[in-house]
Amino acid sequence: MSETYVGIDVGGTNIKIGLFDAGLKLICKTSITTDADMGPDIVINNMANAVKDLIAEAGLSLKDIVAVGIGTPGPAKYSEGILIRSTNMPKFKNVPICRILNEKLGAPVVYDNDANVACWGEYVVGAGKGVKDIVFFTLGTGIGGGIVSNGELVHGCDENGAELGHTIIYPDGRSCNCGQKGCVEAYASADSTARRAAEAIEGGAKSSLKKVLDKKGKITSKDVYEHLAAGDKLAKEITDGTAKALAITCINMLHATEPKRIVFAGGMIAAGDALLSRIKYFFNEHVWTLKKEAVEICFATLGQDAGIIGAAALAQHTKQQGKLK
């Protein structure tokens, strides 16, 4: 018997799966297409088969699996193992994903949302390692969040906690996709960053990004950072708007759960220090004097593997707490 944990990271396009040993070292991993339109039975079956293939590849048996961890976007009743629905997988409705996987693999299944799982991965073996309190943001299409407080994920009363992208930083400000106004997501996600640049240009602002907008019909956050590097003034203003919005959110979380470290992940961290240094700048500008430099603000280190590592690590943590079902 070789203590093995499975981590599964379900996205709308791909499902990533990894096997990990008791030290959370990756044994092997794979990625399969989600094929969400085939419906939950086939998708979950494909998932289970991919796990079995990995187990065989590693020379292990299903009995070696101590627990399986899985992360998906919500809304879901994570503690009950039920995916309620999914924007990217419209055929998934009230799917008892944990029970089905458990039947196919014969191991207990631990379930949480994708941002929490990635947060937990960074906490255990990535940028959040070594402290007990972190706050985690993913900067992508939207802004996802995770909170670890005193060594445990914060789930909230209905398991919808840490939706940090929808904390409000400018009341009555920009409209957010969620229906609220002034959410940090409406300013500082990759999409909102790009959109603010496009709106400024459409409003007459001068920028080297205008050519991109004219040619491609849209701007991405990657474009913004490339033109920032080339010295474009609007790209600088837009980046500062993003960084300030994130910095205010960092300050608010500092005064809420008081993390020792704040970790940013997601596609937009490819911007590197051009973004990180400005987040730190605005943090120190706006935070009270005693707290300047008190929080480490950094980028995630696990990249695309955060989800599978985090899911496996969460499965192991649940086992260690004696809470496996």
Add this chain to the structure above:
Amino acid sequence: MSETYVGIDVGGTNIKIGLFDAGLKLICKTSITTDADMGPDIVINNMANAVKDLIAEAGLSLKDIVAVGIGTPGPAKYSEGILIRSTNMPKFKNVPICRILNEKLGAPVVYDNDANVACWGEYVVGAGKGVKDIVFFTLGTGIGGGIVSNGELVHGCDENGAELGHTIIYPDGRSCNCGQKGCVEAYASADSTARRAAEAIEGGAKSSLKKVLDKKGKITSKDVYEHLAAGDKLAKEITDGTAKALAITCINMLHATEPKRIVFAGGMIAAGDALLSRIKYFFNEHVWTLKKEAVEICFATLGQDAGIIGAAALAQHTKQQGKLK
């Protein structure tokens, strides 16, 4: 042996002390003047003597004390039992308050900040009873905060968490005493509410409050609510500014630790439904549709006793966790 808990609530003017039985029912209580200028040795000795008097009054002995809970304003190293300093008690510097009390009373001492202790009291036997996740605000000179997440107080990495009054709702807004700009405390504490009214009148706004300002040289939040009840338009605007600031903060905490209930305490809740109904109104105006009415927003029920009950309850909780030192 009769299982007894002591709760001590240390303020700049008075120290309140209560004895509680195993069901957290009040046995008897007292209040002594703090006399902070006498220095920590005398103050803590007075405190211990008052506990001994209560124990005698109740026909108990010191051996009946299972644990003592104490709350003071910070900053302090609560888990180490050391009060670092206090604005209201300038002679208190790095006082090992738990060790001294322990030596005098022979029982373990549990220590936390005053807002956390009051929050815990409301959580266990007051307005927060029956749920596992609450957020707590005290509306006084400033705004204090407390968070209970999954049945435990959130302390943060340096035990300075839940400073919710200093979460920012209007970046670059009103200056706060803490040095930041745009904190909710700068808008919605009792002092800030009164100050905003005075500033508006000094700026030429018409209001029945002008007579109060001219006569007394200042306005209190109580004046604002009295004139609101009498139909004054400025008092309504000021109240709405306070309520909106608190509502935005409630939304932000909903998206952070997702409380089931949000409890407001402190002097300003004397305003009653004139304030509470407006907080709820702005909450529902600004929160995303799914979350309308999802959170119970209410006023605290323990009044002045929250501190002693909370301190005793926290001592008992620590005992139950097997964490008494």
